Amino acid sequence: MSxxxxxxxxxxxxxxxxxxxxxxxxxxxxxxxxxxxxxxSFPGAYYMAGQGSQIAFALLVFWFASRQNKIDEExxxxxxxxx
Amino acid sequence: xxxxxxxxxxxxxxxxxxxxxxxxxxxxxxxxLEWSGVSNTMIGWLFVAFTVLIxxxxxxxxxxxxxxxxxxxxxxxxxxxxGMATAADWMSGASFIAMAGGIYLKxxxxxxxxxxxxxxxxxxxxxxxxxxxxxxxxxxxxxIGTRYxxxxxxxxxxFILVIASFTYVTAQINGTGTVASRALQIPFEVGVWIGxxxxxFCSMLGGMRAVTWTQVAQYIVLIVAYLIPVFWxxxxxxxxxxxxxxxxxxxxxxxxxxxxxxxxxxxxxxxxQAAAGKLSALKVGIxxxxxxxxxxxxxxxxxxxxxxxxxxxxxxxxxxxxxxxVKAARQSVGFSLLFICLLYxxxxxxxxxxxxxxxxxxVATSIIGKSISSVNSLEWIQQWSNVGFLKVIDxxxxxxxxINEFFMRGDIVVLATPEMAGLPYVISGxxxxxxxxxxxSTADGLLLAIANALSHDLYYKxxxxxANTKTRLIVxxxxxxxxxxxxxxxxxxxxxxxxxAVAWAFCxxxxxxxxxxxxxxxxxxxxxxxAIAGMIGGFGSGAxxxxxxxxxxxxxxxxxxGLRFGMIxxxxxLILMVVxxxxxxxxxxxxxxxxxxxxVAKGKPLLDNEH
Numbered sequence: 001m002s003x004x005x006x007x008x009x010x011x012x013x014x015x016x017x018x019x020x021x022x023x024x025x026x027x028x029x030x031x032x033x034x035x036x037x038x039x040x041s042f043p044g045a046y047y048m049a050g051q052g053s054q055i056a057f058a059l060l061v062f063w064f065a066s067r068q069n070k071i072d073e074e075x076x077x078x079x080x081x082x083x
Numbered sequence: 084x085x086x087x088x089x090x091x092x093x094x095x096x097x098x099x100x101x102x103x104x105x106x107x108x109x110x111x112x113x114x115x116l117e118w119s120g121v122s123n124t125m126i127g128w129l130f131v132a133f134t135v136l137i138x139x140x141x142x143x144x145x146x147x148x149x150x151x152x153x154x155x156x157x158x159x160x161x162x163x164x165x166g167m168a169t170a171a172d173w174m175s176g177a178s179f180i181a182m183a184g185g186i187y188l189k190x191x192x193x194x195x196x197x198x199x200x201x202x203x204x205x206x207x208x209x210x211x212x213x214x215x216x217x218x219x220x221x222x223x224x225x226x227i228g229t230r231y232x233x234x235x236x237x238x239x240x241x242f243i244l245v246i247a248s249f250t251y252v253t254a255q256i257n258g259t260g261t262v263a264s265r266a267l268q269i270p271f272e273v274g275v276w277i278g279x280x281x282x283x284f285c286s287m288l289g290g291m292r293a294v295t296w297t298q299v300a301q302y303i304v305l306i307v308a309y310l311i312p313v314f315w316x317x318x319x320x321x322x323x324x325x326x327x328x329x330x331x332x333x334x335x336x337x338x339x340x341x342x343x344x345x346x347x348x349x350x351x352x353x354x355x356q357a358a359a360g361k362l363s364a365l366k367v368g369i370x371x372x373x374x375x376x377x378x379x380x381x382x383x384x385x386x387x388x389x390x391x392x393x394x395x396x397x398x399x400x401x402x403x404x405x406x407x408x409v410k411a412a413r414q415s416v417g418f419s420l421l422f423i424c425l426l427y428x429x430x431x432x433x434x435x436x437x438x439x440x441x442x443x444x445x446v447a448t449s450i451i452g453k454s455i456s457s458v459n460s461l462e463w464i465q466q467w468s469n470v471g472f473l474k475v476i477d478x479x480x481x482x483x484x485x486i487n488e489f490f491m492r493g494d495i496v497v498l499a500t501p502e503m504a505g506l507p508y509v510i511s512g513x514x515x516x517x518x519x520x521x522x523x524s525t526a527d528g529l530l531l532a533i534a535n536a537l538s539h540d541l542y543y544k545x546x547x548x549x550a551n552t553k554t555r556l557i558v559x560x561x562x563x564x565x566x567x568x569x570x571x572x573x574x575x576x577x578x579x580x581x582x583x584a585v586a587w588a589f590c591x592x593x594x595x596x597x598x599x600x601x602x603x604x605x606x607x608x609x610x611x612x613x614a615i616a617g618m619i620g621g622f623g624s625g626a627x628x629x630x631x632x633x634x635x636x637x638x639x640x641x642x643x644x645g646l647r648f649g650m651i652x653x654x655x656x657l658i659l660m661v662v663x664x665x666x667x668x669x670x671x672x673x674x675x676x677x678x679x680x681x682x683v684a685k686g687k688p689l690l691d692n693e694h
Contacts, residue, residue: 005683008683019205019209020209023209027199027202027205027390031379031382032379032383034191034379034382035373037372043331043338045372046191049198050186051431053198055424057202058201058417058420058424061208064205064209068413069413072683072684078410078684079685080685
């Protein structure tokens with residue numbers, strides 16, 4: 001039981017870490033270089049702040065939720081169905 | 084009633100589809116009335132009265148005397164609908180009314196709000212919400228109080244929650260007053276009290292259950308009201324069907340125009356600015372991502388403060404207590420963000436198209452470069468300058484309107500867009516109804532968060548643990564009424580702008596609650612003394628810094644101004660919490676087991692419905 005628990009928590013932690021790395025990239029790193037994203041043909045800084053990052057965050061949360069649910073099922077820690 | 088409720092939750096799709104069609108039908112009916120000669124004021128009244136009546140009706144139908152229903156809507160809200168309710172709960176008057184105007188006037192740096200207010204949900208999903216759902220608490224201080232133990236920890240959490248949420252709620256009641264007074268042509272103070280009575284009707288009788296189902300209804304109204312004018316403008320200006328895709332060509336055009344018209348070069352004269360007061364001329368371009376390290380740092384810190392604030396504001400977190408499972412809570416965060424993005428992706432497009440319709444000489448509605456007298460004869464210019472939202476001042480007396488001679492309040496980008504772009508008045512009524520829905524739904528959630536924390540955590544858990552269900556729910560309602568009235572009173576004093584108050588609320592919340600919440604789940608070693616030190620130290624230092632910068636005239640440290648004081652509070656909170664926790668005894672076995680249990684979805688919640 002304890003082993004199973006630790007395994008589940010280790011996987012949960014690494015999923016959370018990956019999620020936060022992607023989050024940091026789209027939340028901070030990209031915008032730090034906002035001025036270099038702008039070119040004469042495309043407003044890159046405006047695009048990333050006004051659209052790109054937001055879409056990335058939404059996809060990231062759905063991806064995180066489904067990965068975490070899979071981890072729960074793999075270890076038998078998912079919730080009972082009738083709930 | 085319980086049976087009916089089961090029937091209601093199973094039929095949500097049908098109920099809200101009929102509601103949405105009914106609302107669209109109402110908009111069409113209003114258009115017909117306008118066409119047949121009914122006055123604009125009458126249409127404004129009908130829009131406000133009809134929507135507020137519907138919300139109040141939902142509130143009355145959802146009345147309840149059950150604590151589980153009152154505090155967490157019976158934990159049976161499906162993920163998608165909780166997503167809509169959270170989106171309405173989240174998107175306040177600031178998002179609806181002020182966001183696009185902020186982007187219009189302040190350009191790229193302002194877009195940090197967009198990034199921060201969406202990215203925060205990644206933290207909510209991955210670090211906090213599912214674990215609190217498993218915990219089974221009714222309120223956020225309920226988690227702090229049980230995880231760390233003791234009345235002092237619980238009390239600190241209640242205190243921070245009340246300060247943060249109250250700051251926020253006054254801004255919302257202020258927003259309802261602004262919209263109501265404009266749409267109904269009544270004094271601001273009267274608008275505030277009308278708004279408050281609508282808000283209380285939605286939440287008094289049914290608590291969280293009533294607020295949930297009203298918020299879903301309010302989301303539908305606000306999103307329809309936000310999207311229709313933007314789609315209309317994009318097509319009218321000839322940039323394409325979908326504004327979200329069409330906006331990039333428009334941005335390129337706006338950048339050309341800004342350069343040609345001298346944005347950033349032509350500044351208002353000192354006299355003109357003095358005459359304009361708080362109104363502002365356009366001084367920043369739409370896409371000026373500066374290469375200076377200071378500008379980058381300011382963007383970075385604003386994003387961080389808004390994200391951490393999102394993840395620690397109790398009225399948002401408590402929405403995830405209402406889902407039927409931990410799994411549903413996780414998915415629900417995704418749906419919340421999706422519904423929020425529908426509006427946030429539209430705001431920059433609205434700012435850009437509004438700019439285009441005012442600046443582009445090829446567009447009939449443009450005003451820059453026209454003669455002052457012809458601009459002053461426009462109906463919308465007259466109407467909005469009468470109420471102090473804009474001002475035309477010919478600084479160089481040449482009779483032509485330059486970019487530095489047109490002063491406005493950011494709010495009018497949303498509120499006056501229909502008139503600027505020459506759309507029928509029915510769209511203005513629709514936008515007013517949407518703004519009201521946005522401000523009311525957020526105010527509902529905030530008032531409930533405050534009243535619940537005071538009634539559940541302060542009254543029931545600390546003052547009178549033997550109180551019976553009936554007394555507890557009566558106390559909760561009396562508190563709701565009292566706090567609502569206090570909020571409306573403070574709002575009618577108009578102390579800060581809507582946006583200033585909102586940013587403060589985020590920083591109060593992240594200074595005091597962010598690390599105690601996160602470390603409560605992620606660090607077993609975190610103990611009571613550490614949490615108390617983190618809450619008091621973080622909140623105290625943040626609040627002190629805000630006072631020094633905002634009121635005592637201190638020079639901000641490295642660009643950390645009053646909007647970003649969480650940058651002071653958060654590190655203090657983290658360091659104190661870690662150091663004090665390590666210096667004191669580790670939590671007992673029972674507490675550590677409790678943390679183990681909230682880390683897995685399976686199993687019963689740690690607190691039952693009767694706690």
